[in-house]
Amino acid sequence: MIDKEKNTSIFQKRWQKFKSLRRGYYSLIILSTFYILSFLLPVIINNKALIVKYDSDYYFPILSGYIPGKTFGQDVPGEAKYRILKQSFSDEDSGNWLIMPLYPYSPFEDITSEGNKMYESPSSKHWLGTDNTGRDVFARLCYAFNISISFALLLTVLNYVFGILIGGCMGYYGGKFDLFFQRLIEIWSSLPMLFVIIIISSILKPSFFLLIGIYTLVNWISMTYLMRAEFYREKSKDYVAAALSMGQSDFKVMFKHILPNSLVPVITYFPFSVVAGISALVGLDYLGFGLAPPTPSWGQMLDVGLQNISKWWMVFSPVAAQFLTLLSIVFIGEGVREAFDPKVYSRLR
């Protein structure tokens, strides 16, 4: 059997250290569980039934989408109303049955559908009440969680890819390339980012991916600068000279040899970039320059909530959701930083 102590790489040691920091580790577990679960939201929180058994036939509305109410003998225009259908099935006691998702409200259904009311305060029916168009706040909150995290993760990854590529080349090649991008970065960083994003998205009316693109375009510089410094420092080390003397290509030296040695800032900044990404999305949505309207988003919910300030649940819910999410990411970030880039202070006494 291999001796484990001997073979732990520096990364494994750091990971062990991270795991020993409870707050961050549990936050990571809880948050990633919720995030993975949030991809199953259409099955958990939805107004379409999972399975309907009607006259010895089985239907799967959640998969097949639109099924007119007439199919189930329901006298309604358009799509079947499954919550009412469930009620009527159990009243009739005819052997027909259906299974609803755990939380039978969709984030998009408003007052136009089956008994939704505006501004309902939280109850056992609507856990966090309803908003100004009768949409269920809790359902929207959960869907927005998935969108926010996906947005921030994608954004951060993209930013880092550009940052590593450009910053790496700047640090590695130096010279005119470096000088040119330094000027560009200086110009770029003198602009108020958020304002530029607002301007661009006021012109383009962005979709999810376009918004990520715009944000990346504006925000790539922070990681670029860090990576430039890292590559610049590593470049002069002996192992790089050794790799070069063995005839390794620049590309291989940069990404196979230097990059693994300069990942510390990438990893330690990652959670905080995600925090910044989520905050930015909430901010843009609040100002009305984020994702297009029906998309569930915390910022838009907060905006509507603040226009109806007497309906406290409409303000508190998105703020609390954002707060808890960000808090757990900050905990993760703190743990990661402690594990990967520890600052050791000798104590006064």
Added chain:
Amino acid sequence: MATYFLRRLLLMIPTFLGSTVLVFIILQMAPGGPIEQIMLQMQMGGALGVEGGGGSSSSITDEGMSLPPEALKELERFYGFDKPIYQRYLIWLGVWPREIKHRDFTIPVNQSSFEKRVGKKDGQIWKVDISLLEGNKLIVTEKNQSTKSLWHAKVEEIDKNGGLNGVIFQKEFSGILTGNLGKSYTYLQPVTEVMKPRFKISLFFGLTGILISYLICIPLGIRKALSHGSVFDFGSSVAIFIAYSIPGWALGGVLLVLFGGGSFLDIFPLGGFRSPSEIWDTLTPFQKIIDQIHHMILPVIAWTIGSFATMTVLMKNSLMENLSQDYIRTAFAKGLSEKRVIWLHAMRNSLIPIASGIGHILGVVIAGSYFIERMFNIDGFGRLAYEAILSRDYPITLGFLVIVVLLRLIGNIISDLALALVDPRIRFK
């Protein structure tokens, strides 16, 4: 050192030009530039309102058709949309002559000169002669031939009868370099006039916020560093985590719900910079102070929270780092009192990172407040810029950017200067 800062000042110029070029291009090339936007609105008969639900009071969007063709033409001429983009940029900058005071005229067929009344000078009607040269060129001469005319003329088009439609104008160097930021579409006033009062409001708020956050964060950071690992340190860390995880403006929203009289307590006003002027004017000076503070408490809290976490942690880490240095050990070793070591030796060095942030204050004050100003309904600089985007008031948008970029560039230099002043080890070359 002086050469270093001189060079920094000079380097500001290309950076400033670069960022203005960038923004100018974004705004001008974008589908929906000022002219296209207005044309679209006219074609749609004003059906295209402002989206996003901002409470803008735009005369263009509210009335839809309010911009007559002459105004559109004037706008086009003001922006020089008949010119290539680089000229437009130079005009906007103020280094290329801007054509102003356009007056249309028509020269009938077979006529080679024309007398045009262009306005008044010294209380008398001012007329100039326009004469037609070979190749449809126009020349303008004053009535008394001695002086060179201020006016220039050019042919715009030849109508189907063969008459010439021309325009006569003056040239003027006026752009952002001469302090002319243009005229706002929505306020119908020069941009600088619109900005001035709002700038003051934002500055007032921002400086109060910054001052308070310094007053809280520095002592708190010191206390945390000195009692690192204690219950106090842990407790305040919780507060810091909370403050870091909630944007200041979102907390502002929660505070509004709690204290603004919506659902719970009715202690503070819902927003506004101060009471409306009808009430404000009737107040005694003392009441005015109270009223002002009353309106400011919630926004300033929201403002302060924004920098609370980072600044406290910065102060704490900086002091702890210094306390672990050798010179502190030496100071203890030679028998200095703890007070003296901490407050005189360590503290001075720990304030360096805080001091270097001073230059960024202005930029943050100005640009960071769209949210808070919108949330608390404060008629400040950030909200002005936000509403300018909503109502596509490009002169204000561009003017805002110019000011913010300038403030940031100057702020960077001030930061370096402050750093050099407080840290004798730093020598810029």
